[in-house]
Amino acid sequence: MILPESKSEFRFRCDLYDDPFTPTFSLNEVADYLRTKLPTVQIFTHGELVAEKLSKAQGDEREALLQRLAIGFAKARVHDPFKPVGEREPLYGEIAYERRRLATRGEAKGVVYDGFMVQELLAGLFDREELNRWSLPLVFTNQLLATFDESDHRYHLRTVILGYPAIVSTTGLVEAPAKPREFYLAREQFRAMGLDAISPVLAAELRDRCLLPNDERLTEVAKGYALQAVFYALFGEAFCNDKDCRLYNAHWQEEMLHAQLNGAYDLCPRHEGMLQNLGSKQ
Template identity: 35%
Template sequence: MSSSRKADRTLPSVVYLYDEPSTPSLRIGEIEDFLKEKIPDLDVRMRKDFLSFHSRDLDKLAEKLAATKVRGMEGLKEEAEPLYGEVQFEKRMLREPHRRIMGMLYDGFRLQQAFRELLPEKELRTDFAHVVFTNRIFCTYEKGDARYHARVIMCGYPSLISTSGLVEAPAKPKEFYVIKQKYAAVGAEPPVEELKESIKGRFIDHGDENITQALKGYVLQSLFYHATGEPFCKDRNCILFNAHWQEEVINAQIVSGRLCSVHGEMLREMVGSQKG
């Protein structure tokens, strides 16, 4: 099956939601309730983490995942033969899904492809959506500035939403980088506490209680992508807003927490036609 976009404004009939056990502050039951409230006829099916659920051959999968790793943010490199240590690392992580992966970046499209290959044929249907929470941080290469940029979401089959990406991908308030630079100028590492204090309440941290609330909008983005081919909105107060800053995430997902009037109406129409 191709991942070509579908634009007939039809919501999926079934959504598989995959948990991410390394993110305890992700309360997946709340996401399920949110979806059922927004789309009452949606059949939401909860599953444990995607890789544990679908993987059959751990060695092969570890190799595939290691091959999607990005080595440096600059310059697009061809898929490289993974190193022995990288494959072993992935194997360890597959065996211990409760551990959060730190300091690794994956190419978003290659990672999505590796996940897609695990989906059984009978579940690769255009009326099914697979929404996968993962703690892996993925990025996409932008030709504009010839760099990789970390993302919170990769829409498609399956849609990937990164719980660590939510913390690491959107930029933190400017003060954060000013303090980092100040210390870097004298060759020192800034104290983490001072850094966090300077932007308190203006970013989402690992273990943050706001993670579940913030990710609801991203799940809806994946479903809008599924139905319309367009997951994002330009209205900064809409939960479909494509935020590039932490403060934009907080504003759209926590302060506002709702769809704009255009998308609210669009969703009502789609829910109405789903009932037929």
């Protein structure tokens, strides 16, 4: 827990890195929300993380960094949801795909990555001044991230990877929390007909119960998950049992939408009190 003796000593900062591939995501809106909730925290915005780091490297240094990242992402690919990613050597084609994606700033489509391996890979892009207990990089990405759960021995998609850096998956906000049963039944029916998407009519019917791709509510939902990441860095806890609190650890889309959009309050009284006391004299 980061609690200084006085406000004048409080110097925590959070650097937000953009996801430019999700059209309905606004980094600036998330930053403004965090500034409102955390007035004593310095909030800075940046472009997409890997692109920024590559742009600062030149010549052989840039080529080495590009190759290291390409191999790292290729190794982090989840091929079997029931087996944790090990030390498997990635295929040449996988490395080439990742290198091309990174070099051309392309999207990562249809690939699931081990979230902790990606976190470790991205951590290597920061120096000690950028990555310490007083400084949290918060990376937004459209990559699908998953972590292996030892309790049921399988990977599960995640919305957020807590730690340094913290990572919020904008695609994970749509895909990770479980959707209503009707969605999955309809999706299988449409796939059987060779179609990639459910009908607009069904999408409209499910709108109040789940996020859908390119959903205009995505940024509002992302604000709560960004706050979870910062709460974890500041206080050592990120989740709440109160279903009306934006820190609620939702497992279903309907729970997530309620907590982020329709809760009785922004934060529960206990977590709101923690923010009010942040930086005050202990």
